[in-house]
Amino acid sequence: MPRHPGPKAEKIWNNTSYSKYTLLADCELKWLCQSVLKIPRFEIPYAILGTVGHNYFRKFFTPHPKTKRFPFEQKEKLIGSFKGAWWSAVSGKFGFEGWKSPPVKVQWEYPQQPAVLFNQGVKILSLFHENFVDVRQDGTPRIVERLYHFKLGELTIYAKLDRIDLEKDGAVITEYKGTQPQFLIETGTQFTLYQMAYELCIRRKIKNHPPLKAIRVYFYGSGKIQEVPLRSAEEMARLTYLLFEASAYLKGVLTGCLPHPKLVPRFIQFNPLNIISGDMPPNLPRRDHCKHCAYYQQCRDWEEGKLPTARQAFQKKFHQEAQAAQVTQQILPLGEIPIVVQMTDSFSTMLSSFCPAEQLPLGIVEQESPLIS
Numbered sequence: 001m002p003r004h005p006g007p008k009a010e011k012i013w014n015n016t017s018y019s020k021y022t023l024l025a026d027c028e029l030k031w032l033c034q035s036v037l038k039i040p041r042f043e044i045p046y047a048i049l050g051t052v053g054h055n056y057f058r059k060f061f062t063p064h065p066k067t068k069r070f071p072f073e074q075k076e077k078l079i080g081s082f083k084g085a086w087w088s089a090v091s092g093k094f095g096f097e098g099w100k101s102p103p104v105k106v107q108w109e110y111p112q113q114p115a116v117l118f119n120q121g122v123k124i125l126s127l128f129h130e131n132f133v134d135v136r137q138d139g140t141p142r143i144v145e146r147l148y149h150f151k152l153g154e155l156t157i158y159a160k161l162d163r164i165d166l167e168k169d170g171a172v173i174t175e176y177k178g179t180q181p182q183f184l185i186e187t188g189t190q191f192t193l194y195q196m197a198y199e200l201c202i203r204r205k206i207k208n209h210p211p212l213k214a215i216r217v218y219f220y221g222s223g224k225i226q227e228v229p230l231r232s233a234e235e236m237a238r239l240t241y242l243l244f245e246a247s248a249y250l251k252g253v254l255t256g257c258l259p260h261p262k263l264v265p266r267f268i269q270f271n272p273l274n275i276i277s278g279d280m281p282p283n284l285p286r287r288d289h290c291k292h293c294a295y296y297q298q299c300r301d302w303e304e305g306k307l308p309t310a311r312q313a314f315q316k317k318f319h320q321e322a323q324a325a326q327v328t329q330q331i332l333p334l335g336e337i338p339i340v341v342q343m344t345d346s347f348s349t350m351l352s353s354f355c356p357a358e359q360l361p362l363g364i365v366e367q368e369s370p371l372i373s
């Protein structure tokens, strides 16, 4: 019998984003460990440099709310701020996203790596300053690193765009990237999804609803800017189908609820047989997608048959969360207040005249999880 999930669990297959979808498409076991089981992992050094860079790109383009002046007028100030933040984070004082973020553990590959990446960071920020210090003063309204979400049927899609410049003849989306292969520039789902986000959500929120003029990538290693071809309606429709398929597949594997029979033969990304077994296998053999995977041990355990299936792991996790919530309810002192006890007793007596005592809906401890029944 399939178990029925609750609203919190439903977000796992109904809420998605470019990174969540790509993670799933790369390797299902990696997705399970990271997105559902939330197994702690070390941060990857190169990913950290990207995070810190994005943090400074956002600050650089954000004027002070009162004075409207931009920070880091001189390049030295930008580099000085980065220097302090980087080495404090490396020493474990706080996280790489600023002094308010919690410290993180990084899997440094060799002892000099923090210094090597620091020098790369200095070059990236210097170049960024040179390229944009005048641009940010040109009077163009800009939206910087804002998270949007929009609905597609039951799906909620999240998209965080690095920068939108509202130019006179239309909006320009700029994404900051370290590298990006040409085929992803031309056909990658990230830009398709961002275009959908603009057309279906962002455009309506902007005064005069400007059309999307262009999508560009700024490569922060070289300082080059590249145009991204705008996607056709067919490409957006295809991505919509892929997102729906991913959602139906996840729900099926994790809960045992079968997708619509007409949908199953049309699966193009996932193996519908996994819905029967309830498992999410790793994407073997290991190749490029495994380079920065933190779940090698879970992957080996899966190969040796030591890992529970995805469905078992999912249901155990949500049972535990539901039980933890019930424990919190039971220690509330409300039930010890005499008037509450008295009211509960008389309510029970009243109910028992309508239904047998064993069916009374008052046994909180005996109730099954509200998330999975």
Ligand code: SF4
Pocket: 027, 028, 029, 030, 282, 283, 284, 285, 286, 287, 289, 290, 293, 294, 295, 296, 299
């Ligand atoms: S090592 Fe590779 S195949 Fe195994 S879980 Fe990680 S990404 Fe997937």
